Amino acid sequence: GAGVSQSPSNKVTEKGKDVELRCDPISGHTALYWYRQSLGQGLEFLIYFQGNSAPDKSGLPSDRFSAERTGGSVSTLTIQRTQQEDSAVYLCASSLTRGVGEQYFGPGTRLTVT
Amino acid sequence: GQNIDQPTEMTATEGAIVQINCTYQTSGFNGLFWYQQHAGEAPTFLSYNVLDGLEEKGRFSSFLSRSKGYSYLLLKELQMKDSASYLCAVKDSNYQLIWGAGTKLIIKP
Numbered sequence: 001g002a003g004v005s006q007s008p009s010n011k012v013t014e015k016g017k018d019v020e021l022r023c024d025p026i027s028g029h030t031a032l033y034w035y036r037q038s039l040g041q042g043l044e045f046l047i048y049f050q051g052n053s054a055p056d057k058s059g060l061p062s063d064r065f066s067a068e069r070t071g072g073s074v075s076t077l078t079i080q081r082t083q084q085e086d087s088a089v090y091l092c093a094s095s096l097t098r099g100v101g102e103q104y105f106g107p108g109t110r111l112t113v114t
Numbered sequence: 115g116q117n118i119d120q121p122t123e124m125t126a127t128e129g130a131i132v133q134i135n136c137t138y139q140t141s142g143f144n145g146l147f148w149y150q151q152h153a154g155e156a157p158t159f160l161s162y163n164v165l166d167g168l169e170e171k172g173r174f175s176s177f178l179s180r181s182k183g184y185s186y187l188l189l190k191e192l193q194m195k196d197s198a199s200y201l202c203a204v205k206d207s208n209y210q211l212i213w214g215a216g217t218k219l220i221i222k223p
Contacts, residue, residue, distance in 0.1 A: 033211075042201065042215035043157070056210070091156055098209040102147060105156035 002026070004106035006092050012112045013082055021077045021109045025094030033103060034067055034077050035091045043091065049075060050098050082113045116140045118214035120202050125220045126192055134187045134200050134217045142207025148176050148187045149201040151216065157201055161187070189219075197221045 005024040013019050025032045034046040045059040049069040060066070064082075069075040079086055089110050093103040117139045126132040138146070145164040149157035163169055163178035163185060175188040189196055199216040206212055 043213040045210070045213070048210070099144070102159040102162060103211065104159070107156050 004092055004094055004104050006090075006106035006109050008109055009107060010110045010112075012114060015084060015113055016081055018078065018080045019082055019111065021079075021090050021092075021111070023075045023077070023092030023094075023106060025073065025075070025092070026104055027073075029094035029096055029104075030072065031095045031098045031103075032069060032075050033093045033095075034075070035093065036088045037091060037108075038088045046077070046090075048098070079111075082111075084113050087111055087113045116206060116212045118202055118204060118212055120200075120214045120217045122215070123218045123220065125222060126189075128192055128194060128221055128223050130192050131188065131190050132192060132219065134189075134202075134219065136185045136187070136202035136214060138183050138185070138202070138204045138212070138214075140204045140206045140212055143180060144205040144207065144209055146176075146178055146185050147203045147205070147211070148185075149203065151199045151201060153198070160200075192221050194221050194223070 007022045030051045032049045035043045036046055037043050047067045048056040064080045067077045089108045091108045092106045095101045095103045119137045147162050148160040150160050151157040161169055161176040163176050166178055166180055168175055168177045173190045178185045199218045201216045202214040203211045
């Protein structure tokens with residue numbers, strides 16, 4: 001079946017603009033995660049959704065970052081008033097549930113803030 | 115705090131064997147994962163250990179010792195395509211994945 005998809009694959013934006021990144025998880029996966037990865041660095045956890053429960057936002061770096069998940073499926077990560085330090089690859093992953101199964105990653109969105 | 119330690123970089127020769135170590139200190143333990151990430155690509159799942167011992171999957175094996183907070187990934191018969199970063203991640207008591215920074219493996223002919 002289809003894997004995790006993300007769009008856009010690349011996004012170049014000017015400092016101060018808002019951006020929206022989209023993630024389509026694997027069908028039937030109730031858990032969805034957003035990560036950020038800077039060049040040559042490890043994965044930085046941002047936010048996690050499990051079904052209809054309140055999301056775990058403990059990894060969001062500032063209040064400029066927000067995410068929602070509509071209908072328990074598609075998720076959108078929004079970064080307001082982008083800064084140059086927001087430049088990174090944003091990865092989305094999904095798993096069957098948080099407690100079961102490995103995470104499957106999408107191809108990521110490379111965000112460049114100029 | 116929670117911590118995952120792995121070497122930053124390792125070099126090995128094509129055809130040889132390499133062992134990538136991972137030590138962890140987490141709030142609880144619900145399994146350890148290894149992922150492979152080629153440059154510019156997303157991580158892909160390699161292995162999962164929740165009980166002590168060795169799990170073998172083709173040229174790759176993963177070992178876990180929960181009492182020592184230790185795991186290793188063993189890659190045999192190295193091929194050039196194995197050049198990648200290898201990420202160790204532990205699922206804690208809240209089922210949150212704690213990620214290591216990754217080990218960049220360089221394979222030389």
